[in-house]
Each structure stands twice: as C-alpha cells, then as structure tokens.
Amino acid sequence: MRPTGRAGAKAGFSDPAVASGSAVAQRTNKRPVILNEIGDHSTVSNSSTTDSSIIPKISSKIEPVKNYDPNILNTNRKALNALLHTRYMTRSITDESALLDAWYGDNGLFGGEEIVFDPDDRVRIDNTTENPWDMICWLKIMAQDGSYWLGTGWFSGPRTIITAGHCVYIHGVGGWAKNILVVPAKNGVQQPFGTCVATEFRTVADWIDNHKTTHDYGAIILPPDAVFDGNKIGYYGYENITSGIEDLILNISGYPGDKPIGTQWFSSRKIDAVNETTFTYHIDTASGQSGAPVWYLTNDGQRLVVGIHTNGDIKGNYATRINKEVFENIKAWSK
DSSP: OOEEEEETTEEEEOOOOOOSSSEEEEEETTEEEEEESSSOOOEEETTOOEEOOOOSSOOOBOOOOTTOOGGGGGOOOEEEOOOOGGGGGGTTSOOGGGOOBHHHHHHOSSSSOOOEEESOOOEEOSOTTSTTGGGEEEEEEEOTTSOEEEEEEEESSSSEEEEOHHHHEEGGGTEEOSEEEEEETOBTTBOTTOOEEEOEEEEEHHHHTTOOGGGOOEEEEOOTTOSOOHHHHOOOEEOOOOSOGGGOEEEEEEOOTTSSTTOOEEEEEEEEEEOSSEEEEOOOOOTTOTTOEEEEEOTTSOEEEEEEEEEEETTEEEEEEOOHHHHHHHHHHOO
C-alpha cells in the first residue's frame, strides 16, 4: 500500500524508505528493545544481547491498574446507548467539553459510533506521567473547515504519533487536518510534558481515495523543535502477530469524550473476532478514543501494540489490525 503524507498546507505523496530487516525499536519502561515482526517472540536488547528463548504460545495479562477488577473478563455485556448525538451539532465551537470524535466529522452522525457496554468497567488513570500512560496523547484536531474534533494517539518513535486515519484525514470536513494539538499524558487541566501543534501527517491511499475502514490508520509527525519527544517520554513497541492473536488479553487506554475533558481511561478484555485487517472486542470505548493503542502485556513486562482503535457498533468496538502492511508503514513513518 502506497503511503501518503501531508506537510504544512499542501497534500502530497511520499514513499519513505523502509528500514531493512523485520525489527522495530521500542521502549519498555524507557529502555529501547528490539522486537521481531514475524512472531517467534525472541528479543534483542540495545546492547545486542540475544534472548534465544521461543515462546510456543503468546502469554498476556491485564495491565495492573488500580481499582480495575480482572474478573470483568468473565462477565457478559450489552451495549449502553450513552452517546450524546446532539453534541454533533456543536462541532464548530471550541468548547472542548462539547467536542466529538473525528469519526463523526468523517462519517456523519450515525453509524460506527464507539460503544460503552454494561457494566461500564472503565477506570481512570491518575498517574498519567508513569509508563505506559505517558506514551498516550490527547489530540485536539482542527479540520480544514475550522471545526474541532477529538482523538487519541500513541508514540511509536521519537517524533511519531500513531492514530486513526480519520484523525489526520477527515473526509467530511475538508480532508487533511489543518493542525493537531498533541498533549501527551494529559490529566484534566494538567499537561505535564507541555503541548505541541503538528502540521505534518501520514496515512495510506486506500483511506484517502477509497475510504476503506480496513485502512483507517495514520501518523502525526512532530516538528523537530517540539518540547517533548519519544526519547524523553518513551514509545510503544508494536507487532505483526501471525498467529495466536485471538488468545490475547488486550488493553486500551485513551481519552473518551463522555468523561471529564482530558482524562485518560482504561479497559481490558479478550478479542471477540479477528480477520486479516481488523479485530473486534467488547472493551469499553467512547467518542474521543479513536487512534488509541490496543496492546498486550507479556508476562515479562513488554507492551506491544497489535491494533489501532477506530470505531464500533452494537456488535463491538473495532481496531485496525497491525498486519504486515500496517507494520511496514508504521515502521517507515516512525522517526
């Protein structure tokens, strides 16, 4: 898939070189590690020491979040009709408490809305300056028509924030975002690492030209003079899992708009259904969480993103799966 990019006010195409090999740098607890793509799960540290152990079955667990009940994995759930559709009509105002997810700018009022299930098991993250919560960013998106929208993103490299394609290219309101305010680890009014306005973005042609939800992913490139970067904060590992993804316990954290503005919320559950390009889950998400990382935590403490949260419906919430194509594009964009 040909990646496309936007820099400043002009849209154009770019074909960033893909690094050789199948490895990508990541940070776990602020320390760079290399992870293989193809699924043998052996790791190489930045000192080039090799752990040759091969895990026959992927092991994963819920993030150890205060007040989060791991027994929630065993409960049945139904969708709550908790969306405030009337807020769609206020999309042009700047009151952040009234803004909606960029999905609505891209697709209109109905269809594809993210779902909160009953019981709502989301837990607020209070310690957003700690790993991995600090690597998750609140996004305020200004579209070409001057309207404002919300999203979530996550660090994949020193200057790269991965998010949903509809956060960087919004079909319904002019295409490429005019600019995006990026705030890592935002915690209500607290902005512990400062803020940055980005104007350089990436996505793929199948999102721009064909509006394919299977290709709903993109990237924000921070300017070189940003007051923060992934070297200071850290960045997620990510992985193209070729088998066993259906067995994973997945974790999602982001910035839902139905909660106090700029607060980060977490939820966890297993995958319900998976195909080559997407997967579905009954993990609670709400408007504002588009672009959030969907990751698993290994027993030895590695956090590896396997999907980018995008939208939902009555059947569940959805993520773009990090397959080989997505993996290679994220790797090419991450700098």
